[in-house]
Amino acid sequence: MTESKDTTAIPVAISGIDVMRGVGAVRAKGFWADAWGRVLKRPGAIFGMCWIGVIAFFAVFGPIVANAHPLTLVRVGAGGTAMREWPLFANLTPTDWALLIGCIVGLPWIFIGPRSLTRAQRLGIFVVAALQVGFTIVIAGAIVGWAQDPSRAEWVKAFARSGAGPWTIIGVISLLFAMAAAWIPTVDSRRVRVGAAVLALLVGWGLSGASGGATLINFERYLEDEQSGAIREVTWTLIPWSPQYSRSDMVAIAPGERVADV
Structure with a gap:
Protein backbone atom coordinates (compact mmCIF):
# COMPACT_ATOMS: atom_id res chain seq x y z
CA MET A 1 0.00 0.00 0.00
CA THR A 2 1.50 3.28 -1.06
CA GLU A 3 1.12 6.54 0.80
CA SER A 4 -0.43 9.43 -1.05
CA LYS A 5 1.46 12.72 -1.03
CA ASP A 6 -0.26 15.99 -0.33
CA THR A 7 0.34 18.24 -3.32
CA THR A 8 -2.25 20.84 -2.50
CA ALA A 9 0.40 23.16 -0.98
CA ILE A 10 2.30 23.35 -4.27
CA PRO A 11 -0.11 24.30 -7.05
CA VAL A 12 0.72 23.02 -10.50
CA ALA A 13 -0.55 26.20 -12.11
CA ILE A 14 -1.39 29.60 -10.71
CA SER A 15 -3.41 32.43 -12.07
CA GLY A 16 -2.33 35.97 -12.75
CA ILE A 17 -4.07 37.11 -9.59
CA ASP A 18 -2.02 34.61 -7.57
CA VAL A 19 1.14 35.95 -9.14
CA MET A 20 0.20 39.48 -8.12
CA ARG A 21 -0.41 38.22 -4.60
CA GLY A 22 3.08 36.70 -4.48
CA VAL A 23 2.03 33.05 -4.57
CA GLY A 24 5.01 30.90 -5.53
CA ALA A 25 7.42 33.83 -5.38
CA VAL A 26 10.98 33.08 -4.26
CA ARG A 27 13.01 35.64 -2.34
CA ALA A 28 15.67 37.07 -4.64
CA LYS A 29 19.31 36.80 -3.65
CA GLY A 30 21.31 39.91 -2.93
CA PHE A 31 24.09 41.02 -5.24
CA TRP A 32 26.94 39.72 -3.05
CA ALA A 33 25.16 36.43 -2.30
CA ASP A 34 24.53 35.83 -5.99
CA ALA A 35 28.09 36.77 -6.95
CA TRP A 36 29.58 34.55 -4.22
CA GLY A 37 27.37 31.65 -5.31
CA ARG A 38 28.62 31.98 -8.88
CA VAL A 39 32.24 32.06 -7.70
CA LEU A 40 31.86 28.87 -5.66
CA LYS A 41 30.63 27.03 -8.75
CA ARG A 42 33.86 27.71 -10.67
CA PRO A 43 37.04 25.87 -9.58
CA GLY A 44 39.22 28.30 -11.50
CA ALA A 45 37.73 31.25 -9.65
CA ILE A 46 38.26 29.53 -6.30
CA PHE A 47 41.90 28.80 -7.14
CA GLY A 48 42.42 32.41 -8.24
CA MET A 49 40.93 33.76 -5.02
CA CYS A 50 43.13 31.45 -2.94
CA TRP A 51 46.21 32.59 -4.83
CA ILE A 52 45.28 36.25 -4.38
CA GLY A 53 44.71 35.55 -0.68
CA VAL A 54 48.21 34.08 -0.31
CA ILE A 55 49.77 37.09 -2.03
CA ALA A 56 47.71 39.49 0.08
CA PHE A 57 48.69 37.69 3.29
CA PHE A 58 52.41 38.03 2.63
CA ALA A 59 51.97 41.61 1.41
CA VAL A 60 50.41 42.51 4.76
CA PHE A 61 52.25 40.23 7.19
CA GLY A 62 55.52 39.85 5.28
CA PRO A 63 57.44 42.35 7.47
CA ILE A 64 56.43 40.36 10.55
CA VAL A 65 57.12 36.92 9.09
CA ALA A 66 60.51 37.87 7.63
CA ASN A 67 62.49 40.65 9.25
CA ALA A 68 66.10 41.05 10.34
CA HIS A 69 64.96 43.19 13.26
CA PRO A 70 64.24 41.03 16.32
CA PRO A 108 36.27 42.75 9.65
CA TRP A 109 34.38 46.06 9.81
CA ILE A 110 33.13 45.49 6.26
CA PHE A 111 31.44 42.23 7.27
CA ILE A 112 30.35 42.96 10.85
CA GLY A 113 29.99 46.73 10.78
CA PRO A 114 26.88 48.71 11.75
CA ARG A 115 23.66 47.38 10.25
CA SER A 116 22.57 50.93 9.44
CA LEU A 117 24.95 50.68 6.47
CA THR A 118 24.78 48.04 3.78
CA ARG A 119 27.81 45.91 3.08
CA ALA A 120 28.31 47.71 -0.23
CA GLN A 121 28.32 51.06 1.58
CA ARG A 122 30.81 49.81 4.17
CA LEU A 123 33.02 48.52 1.37
CA GLY A 124 32.86 51.88 -0.37
CA ILE A 125 33.79 53.74 2.81
CA PHE A 126 36.70 51.36 3.41
CA VAL A 127 38.05 51.73 -0.13
CA VAL A 128 37.88 55.54 -0.02
CA ALA A 129 39.49 55.64 3.44
CA ALA A 130 42.26 53.27 2.33
CA LEU A 131 42.99 55.42 -0.72
CA GLN A 132 42.98 58.54 1.45
CA VAL A 133 45.48 57.06 3.91
CA GLY A 134 47.64 55.65 1.12
CA PHE A 135 47.82 58.91 -0.83
CA THR A 136 48.54 60.82 2.38
CA ILE A 137 51.47 58.56 3.25
CA VAL A 138 52.97 58.60 -0.25
CA ILE A 139 52.49 62.28 -1.09
CA ALA A 140 53.39 63.60 2.37
CA GLY A 141 56.50 61.43 2.51
CA ALA A 142 57.59 62.62 -0.93
CA ILE A 143 57.09 66.30 -0.07
CA VAL A 144 58.89 66.01 3.27
CA GLY A 145 61.77 64.20 1.59
CA TRP A 146 61.91 66.85 -1.13
CA ALA A 147 61.94 69.67 1.44
CA GLN A 148 64.73 68.04 3.45
CA ASP A 149 66.97 67.59 0.42
CA PRO A 150 70.32 69.40 0.80
CA SER A 151 69.78 71.22 -2.50
CA ARG A 152 66.69 73.05 -1.22
CA ALA A 153 66.75 76.62 0.04
CA GLU A 154 67.99 77.11 3.58
CA TRP A 155 64.64 78.25 4.97
CA VAL A 156 62.91 75.25 3.38
CA LYS A 157 65.42 72.82 4.86
CA ALA A 158 65.28 74.52 8.24
CA PHE A 159 61.50 74.27 8.34
CA ALA A 160 61.37 70.68 7.09
CA ARG A 161 64.03 69.55 9.57
CA SER A 162 62.50 71.30 12.55
CA GLY A 163 60.39 69.45 15.07
CA ALA A 164 57.06 70.82 13.87
CA GLY A 165 57.93 71.11 10.17
CA PRO A 166 57.20 67.54 9.01
CA TRP A 167 54.07 67.34 11.16
CA THR A 168 52.77 70.58 9.63
CA ILE A 169 53.42 69.43 6.07
CA ILE A 170 51.80 66.07 6.72
CA GLY A 171 48.84 67.76 8.41
CA VAL A 172 48.17 70.01 5.42
CA ILE A 173 48.37 67.09 2.99
CA SER A 174 46.12 64.98 5.23
CA LEU A 175 43.53 67.76 5.40
CA LEU A 176 43.44 68.19 1.62
CA PHE A 177 42.87 64.49 1.01
CA ALA A 178 40.27 64.34 3.80
CA MET A 179 38.29 67.16 2.19
CA ALA A 180 38.38 65.34 -1.14
CA ALA A 181 37.35 62.02 0.42
CA ALA A 182 34.41 63.60 2.26
CA TRP A 183 32.89 64.68 -1.08
CA ILE A 184 32.88 61.17 -2.57
CA PRO A 185 29.25 59.93 -2.31
CA THR A 186 29.87 56.54 -0.71
CA VAL A 187 26.75 57.06 1.45
CA ASP A 188 23.99 59.65 1.56
CA SER A 189 24.79 60.75 5.11
CA ARG A 190 27.28 63.61 5.06
CA ARG A 191 28.03 63.04 8.74
CA VAL A 192 29.17 59.47 8.04
CA ARG A 193 31.37 60.58 5.15
CA VAL A 194 32.97 63.37 7.18
CA GLY A 195 33.49 61.06 10.15
CA ALA A 196 35.22 58.45 7.99
CA ALA A 197 37.38 61.13 6.36
CA VAL A 198 38.41 62.55 9.75
CA LEU A 199 39.29 59.09 11.07
CA ALA A 200 41.37 58.34 7.97
CA LEU A 201 43.00 61.78 8.34
CA LEU A 202 44.13 60.96 11.87
CA VAL A 203 45.43 57.55 10.82
CA GLY A 204 47.36 58.88 7.83
CA TRP A 205 48.72 61.84 9.77
CA GLY A 206 49.78 59.76 12.74
CA LEU A 207 51.40 57.00 10.70
CA SER A 208 53.25 59.40 8.40
CA GLY A 209 54.65 61.44 11.26
CA ALA A 210 55.31 58.86 13.96
CA SER A 211 56.22 55.57 12.25
CA GLY A 212 59.76 54.34 11.98
CA GLY A 213 61.19 52.58 9.00
CA ALA A 214 64.60 54.22 8.85
CA THR A 215 67.05 51.95 7.05
CA LEU A 216 69.39 50.17 9.43
CA ILE A 217 72.77 49.95 7.75
CA ASN A 218 74.41 47.49 10.15
CA PHE A 219 72.18 44.60 11.18
CA GLU A 220 75.24 43.01 12.74
CA ARG A 221 74.79 45.25 15.76
CA TYR A 222 72.18 42.87 17.17
CA LEU A 223 74.64 39.98 17.00
CA GLU A 224 77.45 42.05 18.45
CA ASP A 225 75.29 43.44 21.26
CA GLU A 226 74.01 39.98 22.14
CA GLN A 227 77.48 38.48 22.24
CA SER A 228 78.75 41.36 24.39
CA GLY A 229 75.81 41.06 26.79
CA ALA A 230 74.34 44.46 25.93
CA ILE A 231 71.07 42.74 24.95
CA ARG A 232 69.55 39.42 25.92
CA GLU A 233 66.39 37.35 25.45
CA VAL A 234 66.39 38.14 21.75
CA THR A 235 63.41 36.67 19.89
CA TRP A 236 63.67 36.58 16.12
CA THR A 237 60.90 36.39 13.57
CA LEU A 238 60.07 33.20 11.68
CA ILE A 239 62.61 34.17 9.00
CA PRO A 240 65.20 36.56 10.49
CA TRP A 241 66.07 38.22 7.21
CA SER A 242 65.23 41.47 5.44
CA PRO A 243 65.82 42.55 1.82
CA GLN A 244 68.52 44.92 3.10
CA TYR A 245 70.20 42.10 5.00
CA SER A 246 72.47 39.74 3.05
CA ARG A 247 73.56 37.14 5.63
CA SER A 248 71.82 33.92 4.64
CA ASP A 249 73.12 31.94 7.63
CA MET A 250 70.66 33.80 9.86
CA VAL A 251 67.77 32.06 8.11
CA ALA A 252 68.74 28.79 9.81
CA ILE A 253 68.25 30.21 13.31
CA ALA A 254 65.02 28.90 14.80
CA PRO A 255 62.56 31.36 16.35
CA GLY A 256 63.36 32.04 19.98
CA GLU A 257 66.98 30.87 19.81
CA ARG A 258 69.93 33.07 20.61
CA VAL A 259 72.89 33.52 18.33
CA ALA A 260 75.24 32.72 21.21
CA ASP A 261 73.63 29.27 21.59
CA VAL A 262 73.90 28.28 17.93
Whole structure:
Protein backbone atom coordinates (compact mmCIF):
# COMPACT_ATOMS: atom_id res chain seq x y z
CA MET A 1 0.00 0.00 0.00
CA THR A 2 1.50 3.28 -1.06
CA GLU A 3 1.12 6.54 0.80
CA SER A 4 -0.43 9.43 -1.05
CA LYS A 5 1.46 12.72 -1.03
CA ASP A 6 -0.26 15.99 -0.33
CA THR A 7 0.34 18.24 -3.32
CA THR A 8 -2.25 20.84 -2.50
CA ALA A 9 0.40 23.16 -0.98
CA ILE A 10 2.30 23.35 -4.27
CA PRO A 11 -0.11 24.30 -7.05
CA VAL A 12 0.72 23.02 -10.50
CA ALA A 13 -0.55 26.20 -12.11
CA ILE A 14 -1.39 29.60 -10.71
CA SER A 15 -3.41 32.43 -12.07
CA GLY A 16 -2.33 35.97 -12.75
CA ILE A 17 -4.07 37.11 -9.59
CA ASP A 18 -2.02 34.61 -7.57
CA VAL A 19 1.14 35.95 -9.14
CA MET A 20 0.20 39.48 -8.12
CA ARG A 21 -0.41 38.22 -4.60
CA GLY A 22 3.08 36.70 -4.48
CA VAL A 23 2.03 33.05 -4.57
CA GLY A 24 5.01 30.90 -5.53
CA ALA A 25 7.42 33.83 -5.38
CA VAL A 26 10.98 33.08 -4.26
CA ARG A 27 13.01 35.64 -2.34
CA ALA A 28 15.67 37.07 -4.64
CA LYS A 29 19.31 36.80 -3.65
CA GLY A 30 21.31 39.91 -2.93
CA PHE A 31 24.09 41.02 -5.24
CA TRP A 32 26.94 39.72 -3.05
CA ALA A 33 25.16 36.43 -2.30
CA ASP A 34 24.53 35.83 -5.99
CA ALA A 35 28.09 36.77 -6.95
CA TRP A 36 29.58 34.55 -4.22
CA GLY A 37 27.37 31.65 -5.31
CA ARG A 38 28.62 31.98 -8.88
CA VAL A 39 32.24 32.06 -7.70
CA LEU A 40 31.86 28.87 -5.66
CA LYS A 41 30.63 27.03 -8.75
CA ARG A 42 33.86 27.71 -10.67
CA PRO A 43 37.04 25.87 -9.58
CA GLY A 44 39.22 28.30 -11.50
CA ALA A 45 37.73 31.25 -9.65
CA ILE A 46 38.26 29.53 -6.30
CA PHE A 47 41.90 28.80 -7.14
CA GLY A 48 42.42 32.41 -8.24
CA MET A 49 40.93 33.76 -5.02
CA CYS A 50 43.13 31.45 -2.94
CA TRP A 51 46.21 32.59 -4.83
CA ILE A 52 45.28 36.25 -4.38
CA GLY A 53 44.71 35.55 -0.68
CA VAL A 54 48.21 34.08 -0.31
CA ILE A 55 49.77 37.09 -2.03
CA ALA A 56 47.71 39.49 0.08
CA PHE A 57 48.69 37.69 3.29
CA PHE A 58 52.41 38.03 2.63
CA ALA A 59 51.97 41.61 1.41
CA VAL A 60 50.41 42.51 4.76
CA PHE A 61 52.25 40.23 7.19
CA GLY A 62 55.52 39.85 5.28
CA PRO A 63 57.44 42.35 7.47
CA ILE A 64 56.43 40.36 10.55
CA VAL A 65 57.12 36.92 9.09
CA ALA A 66 60.51 37.87 7.63
CA ASN A 67 62.49 40.65 9.25
CA ALA A 68 66.10 41.05 10.34
CA HIS A 69 64.96 43.19 13.26
CA PRO A 70 64.24 41.03 16.32
CA LEU A 71 60.65 40.82 17.41
CA THR A 72 61.63 41.68 20.96
CA LEU A 73 64.71 41.88 23.16
CA VAL A 74 65.84 43.07 26.57
CA ARG A 75 68.48 45.80 26.58
CA VAL A 76 70.78 45.94 29.59
CA GLY A 77 71.57 49.51 30.57
CA ALA A 78 73.93 51.13 33.01
CA GLY A 79 73.81 49.59 36.46
CA GLY A 80 72.24 46.41 35.15
CA THR A 81 68.82 47.94 34.48
CA ALA A 82 66.84 45.99 31.88
CA MET A 83 64.35 47.44 29.42
CA ARG A 84 62.13 45.53 27.01
CA GLU A 85 62.30 46.76 23.39
CA TRP A 86 60.36 45.84 20.23
CA PRO A 87 62.71 46.68 17.32
CA LEU A 88 60.54 45.10 14.64
CA PHE A 89 57.50 47.25 15.38
CA ALA A 90 59.64 50.33 15.95
CA ASN A 91 61.06 49.99 12.42
CA LEU A 92 57.86 49.26 10.49
CA THR A 93 57.18 51.82 7.78
CA PRO A 94 53.95 53.84 7.56
CA THR A 95 52.86 51.62 4.68
CA ASP A 96 53.41 48.48 6.78
CA TRP A 97 51.28 49.90 9.58
CA ALA A 98 48.56 51.03 7.17
CA LEU A 99 48.29 47.55 5.66
CA LEU A 100 48.16 45.92 9.09
CA ILE A 101 45.47 48.28 10.35
CA GLY A 102 43.44 47.91 7.18
CA CYS A 103 43.59 44.11 7.33
CA ILE A 104 43.03 43.65 11.07
CA VAL A 105 40.47 46.42 11.62
CA GLY A 106 39.08 47.46 8.24
CA LEU A 107 38.23 44.11 6.66
CA PRO A 108 36.27 42.75 9.65
CA TRP A 109 34.38 46.06 9.81
CA ILE A 110 33.13 45.49 6.26
CA PHE A 111 31.44 42.23 7.27
CA ILE A 112 30.35 42.96 10.85
CA GLY A 113 29.99 46.73 10.78
CA PRO A 114 26.88 48.71 11.75
CA ARG A 115 23.66 47.38 10.25
CA SER A 116 22.57 50.93 9.44
CA LEU A 117 24.95 50.68 6.47
CA THR A 118 24.78 48.04 3.78
CA ARG A 119 27.81 45.91 3.08
CA ALA A 120 28.31 47.71 -0.23
CA GLN A 121 28.32 51.06 1.58
CA ARG A 122 30.81 49.81 4.17
CA LEU A 123 33.02 48.52 1.37
CA GLY A 124 32.86 51.88 -0.37
CA ILE A 125 33.79 53.74 2.81
CA PHE A 126 36.70 51.36 3.41
CA VAL A 127 38.05 51.73 -0.13
CA VAL A 128 37.88 55.54 -0.02
CA ALA A 129 39.49 55.64 3.44
CA ALA A 130 42.26 53.27 2.33
CA LEU A 131 42.99 55.42 -0.72
CA GLN A 132 42.98 58.54 1.45
CA VAL A 133 45.48 57.06 3.91
CA GLY A 134 47.64 55.65 1.12
CA PHE A 135 47.82 58.91 -0.83
CA THR A 136 48.54 60.82 2.38
CA ILE A 137 51.47 58.56 3.25
CA VAL A 138 52.97 58.60 -0.25
CA ILE A 139 52.49 62.28 -1.09
CA ALA A 140 53.39 63.60 2.37
CA GLY A 141 56.50 61.43 2.51
CA ALA A 142 57.59 62.62 -0.93
CA ILE A 143 57.09 66.30 -0.07
CA VAL A 144 58.89 66.01 3.27
CA GLY A 145 61.77 64.20 1.59
CA TRP A 146 61.91 66.85 -1.13
CA ALA A 147 61.94 69.67 1.44
CA GLN A 148 64.73 68.04 3.45
CA ASP A 149 66.97 67.59 0.42
CA PRO A 150 70.32 69.40 0.80
CA SER A 151 69.78 71.22 -2.50
CA ARG A 152 66.69 73.05 -1.22
CA ALA A 153 66.75 76.62 0.04
CA GLU A 154 67.99 77.11 3.58
CA TRP A 155 64.64 78.25 4.97
CA VAL A 156 62.91 75.25 3.38
CA LYS A 157 65.42 72.82 4.86
CA ALA A 158 65.28 74.52 8.24
CA PHE A 159 61.50 74.27 8.34
CA ALA A 160 61.37 70.68 7.09
CA ARG A 161 64.03 69.55 9.57
CA SER A 162 62.50 71.30 12.55
CA GLY A 163 60.39 69.45 15.07
CA ALA A 164 57.06 70.82 13.87
CA GLY A 165 57.93 71.11 10.17
CA PRO A 166 57.20 67.54 9.01
CA TRP A 167 54.07 67.34 11.16
CA THR A 168 52.77 70.58 9.63
CA ILE A 169 53.42 69.43 6.07
CA ILE A 170 51.80 66.07 6.72
CA GLY A 171 48.84 67.76 8.41
CA VAL A 172 48.17 70.01 5.42
CA ILE A 173 48.37 67.09 2.99
CA SER A 174 46.12 64.98 5.23
CA LEU A 175 43.53 67.76 5.40
CA LEU A 176 43.44 68.19 1.62
CA PHE A 177 42.87 64.49 1.01
CA ALA A 178 40.27 64.34 3.80
CA MET A 179 38.29 67.16 2.19
CA ALA A 180 38.38 65.34 -1.14
CA ALA A 181 37.35 62.02 0.42
CA ALA A 182 34.41 63.60 2.26
CA TRP A 183 32.89 64.68 -1.08
CA ILE A 184 32.88 61.17 -2.57
CA PRO A 185 29.25 59.93 -2.31
CA THR A 186 29.87 56.54 -0.71
CA VAL A 187 26.75 57.06 1.45
CA ASP A 188 23.99 59.65 1.56
CA SER A 189 24.79 60.75 5.11
CA ARG A 190 27.28 63.61 5.06
CA ARG A 191 28.03 63.04 8.74
CA VAL A 192 29.17 59.47 8.04
CA ARG A 193 31.37 60.58 5.15
CA VAL A 194 32.97 63.37 7.18
CA GLY A 195 33.49 61.06 10.15
CA ALA A 196 35.22 58.45 7.99
CA ALA A 197 37.38 61.13 6.36
CA VAL A 198 38.41 62.55 9.75
CA LEU A 199 39.29 59.09 11.07
CA ALA A 200 41.37 58.34 7.97
CA LEU A 201 43.00 61.78 8.34
CA LEU A 202 44.13 60.96 11.87
CA VAL A 203 45.43 57.55 10.82
CA GLY A 204 47.36 58.88 7.83
CA TRP A 205 48.72 61.84 9.77
CA GLY A 206 49.78 59.76 12.74
CA LEU A 207 51.40 57.00 10.70
CA SER A 208 53.25 59.40 8.40
CA GLY A 209 54.65 61.44 11.26
CA ALA A 210 55.31 58.86 13.96
CA SER A 211 56.22 55.57 12.25
CA GLY A 212 59.76 54.34 11.98
CA GLY A 213 61.19 52.58 9.00
CA ALA A 214 64.60 54.22 8.85
CA THR A 215 67.05 51.95 7.05
CA LEU A 216 69.39 50.17 9.43
CA ILE A 217 72.77 49.95 7.75
CA ASN A 218 74.41 47.49 10.15
CA PHE A 219 72.18 44.60 11.18
CA GLU A 220 75.24 43.01 12.74
CA ARG A 221 74.79 45.25 15.76
CA TYR A 222 72.18 42.87 17.17
CA LEU A 223 74.64 39.98 17.00
CA GLU A 224 77.45 42.05 18.45
CA ASP A 225 75.29 43.44 21.26
CA GLU A 226 74.01 39.98 22.14
CA GLN A 227 77.48 38.48 22.24
CA SER A 228 78.75 41.36 24.39
CA GLY A 229 75.81 41.06 26.79
CA ALA A 230 74.34 44.46 25.93
CA ILE A 231 71.07 42.74 24.95
CA ARG A 232 69.55 39.42 25.92
CA GLU A 233 66.39 37.35 25.45
CA VAL A 234 66.39 38.14 21.75
CA THR A 235 63.41 36.67 19.89
CA TRP A 236 63.67 36.58 16.12
CA THR A 237 60.90 36.39 13.57
CA LEU A 238 60.07 33.20 11.68
CA ILE A 239 62.61 34.17 9.00
CA PRO A 240 65.20 36.56 10.49
CA TRP A 241 66.07 38.22 7.21
CA SER A 242 65.23 41.47 5.44
CA PRO A 243 65.82 42.55 1.82
CA GLN A 244 68.52 44.92 3.10
CA TYR A 245 70.20 42.10 5.00
CA SER A 246 72.47 39.74 3.05
CA ARG A 247 73.56 37.14 5.63
CA SER A 248 71.82 33.92 4.64
CA ASP A 249 73.12 31.94 7.63
CA MET A 250 70.66 33.80 9.86
CA VAL A 251 67.77 32.06 8.11
CA ALA A 252 68.74 28.79 9.81
CA ILE A 253 68.25 30.21 13.31
CA ALA A 254 65.02 28.90 14.80
CA PRO A 255 62.56 31.36 16.35
CA GLY A 256 63.36 32.04 19.98
CA GLU A 257 66.98 30.87 19.81
CA ARG A 258 69.93 33.07 20.61
CA VAL A 259 72.89 33.52 18.33
CA ALA A 260 75.24 32.72 21.21
CA ASP A 261 73.63 29.27 21.59
CA VAL A 262 73.90 28.28 17.93
